[in-house]
Amino acid sequence: MTISFVLASQSPARLSTLRAAGIYPRVIVSDVDEDAVLAATRASHDAAGLGDLSPSDAVLALARAKAQEVSDTNGTDAIVLGCDSMLEINGEILGKPQTAEIARERWRAMRGSTGTLHSGHWLIDDRDDGSSGTLGATSSTVVHFADLSDAEIDAYVATGEPLKVAGAFTVDGIGGPYVTAIEGDYHGVVGVSLPLLRELLLEIGVAIHELRNA
Incomplete structure (x- = not known):
């Protein structure tokens, strides 16, 4: 039996990790407003x-939102995986810096330090004959x-990565x-x-x- 598997992420690193493990998912990128999701989740936490x-x-809330959006809008008949990652360092949560200036500032704070990379994973079994599980x-x-x-930071930031x-x-x-x-799962740091x-x-x-066979 063929199992269709969808990755709800545009991350090349996540896709490469899955392919290296013999899993070749379809990629459907979600259109989630991450700030809105986090604001709603914070409000829910406060109310509770x-x-x-x-x-x-x-990161779990964002991963869930991405998987759910892809499941809701694409009628996938597949298992859908949503992911999201953030770095926690010195009590601060860091996502994508987006600009070179912010990236340099972050690396000046990060160098010689230790942080925790959190990667949220959410699965939705959207198969017609599946379990309908969501977890x-x-x-x-x-x-x-x-x-x-400083020279190393500047050189790294200049790569754009x-x-x-x-x-x-x-x-x-x-x-x-x-x-x-690293202390923990290497693949979790990569993103999945x-x-x-x-x-x-x-x-x-x-x-x-079974996903490898697919």
């Missing part, structure tokens, strides 16, 4: 008396950064030399945790090798 929205919960979890991995010089990724770094690309160690994906799939009665 749950306090501040944690980084782990924030998710967050992978959190501690990342240690090298003590970069840090502007496009959560936390302004990659571990599997140009930024690799600037990550000295394969062990966590396996566990979520099992919850809806699918073995990850």
